[in-house]
Amino acid sequence: xxxxxxxxxxxxxxxxxxxxxxxxxxxxxxxxxxxxxxxxxxxxxxxxxxxxxxxxxxxxxxxxxxxxxxxxxxxxxxxxxxxxxxxxxxxxxxxxxxxxxxxxxxxxxxxx
Amino acid sequence: xxxxxxxxxxxxxxxxxxxxxxxxxxxxxxxxxxxxxxxxxxxxxxxxxxxxxxxxxxxxxxxxxxxxxxxxxxxxxxxxxxxxxxxxxxxxxxxxxxxxxxxxxxxxxxxxxxxxxxx
Numbered sequence: 001x002x003x004x005x006x007x008x009x010x011x012x013x014x015x016x017x018x019x020x021x022x023x024x025x026x027x028x029x030x031x032x033x034x035x036x037x038x039x040x041x042x043x044x045x046x047x048x049x050x051x052x053x054x055x056x057x058x059x060x061x062x063x064x065x066x067x068x069x070x071x072x073x074x075x076x077x078x079x080x081x082x083x084x085x086x087x088x089x090x091x092x093x094x095x096x097x098x099x100x101x102x103x104x105x106x107x108x109x110x111x112x
Numbered sequence: 113x114x115x116x117x118x119x120x121x122x123x124x125x126x127x128x129x130x131x132x133x134x135x136x137x138x139x140x141x142x143x144x145x146x147x148x149x150x151x152x153x154x155x156x157x158x159x160x161x162x163x164x165x166x167x168x169x170x171x172x173x174x175x176x177x178x179x180x181x182x183x184x185x186x187x188x189x190x191x192x193x194x195x196x197x198x199x200x201x202x203x204x205x206x207x208x209x210x211x212x213x214x215x216x217x218x219x220x221x222x223x224x225x226x227x228x229x230x231x
Binding site: 032034043044045049099100102103 | 143145153154155157160168200202206218219220221222223224225227
C-alpha cells in the first residue's frame with residue numbers, strides 16, 4: 001500500500017462548481033498534513049496546512065479524519081485559475097528524520 | 113519570489129558528460145532536499161540534508177552525487193547519466209525543528225527546478 005494515495009483524476013468541472021478531493025494515508029502516526037498545488041511545468045507550492053479541527057482559506061476548505069486516515073480538500077466556486085495538480089502531503093510521526101511524503105497528485109481542470 | 117533558486121533552469125547533456133545542478137535558499141532554513149519528478153509520476157525524494165549532513169539517500173544511483181557545503185547551498189553532481197534520468201529536478205528547503213528526541217520537518221519551499229534532458 002502506498003504511504004499516500006490520491007485519485008489521479010482528471011477532475012473536469014465547469015467554472016463555479018464545487019469539487020472535492022480525498023487523500024488517504026497509511027501511517028496512523030502521521031502528524032502533519034498539507035495540500036500543495038503544482039501548475040504545469042512549475043514547482044509545487046504550499047496551498048494550505050490541514051489542522052485537526054479543519055480549516056478554511058477563502059474558497060478552500062481542508063478537513064482531516066484521523067479515524068479513517070484521510071484528508072480532504074474542498075474548492076468552492078471553481079475558477080479557471082484553479083486548474084492545477086493538487087498534491088496531498090503527509091509528515092510521518094515516527095521518531096527519526098523522515099521528510100514529507102508526497103502523493104502523486106490529483107489533476108483538476110476547470111472549464112469555461 | 114520563491115526564496116529558493118536553482119541553476120541552470122534547463123540542461124541538455126550527453127551520457128558521457130559531467131554537469132552540476134545548483135540550489136540556493138535564502139530563507140534561513142536548515143534542511144535541504146533533492147527531488148526528481150518524471151513525466152506523469154509523483155515526486156521522488158532523492159536526498160535530504162540537515163545542517164549540512166546527509167540524512168536520507170533513497171537508493172539513488174551513484175551517478176547522482178549530492179554535495180552540501182553549507183546550509184544555504186546544495187549541489188547535485190551528475191555523471192554518466194542515462195536517458196531515463198531525464199526529468200525535472202527540484203530542490204526544496206524547510207526548517208527542521210527539534211522536538212525532544214525527535215525532529216520535525218515543517219512545510220517545504222521549492223525552487224523552480226532544472227529540466228534535464230539526457231541524450
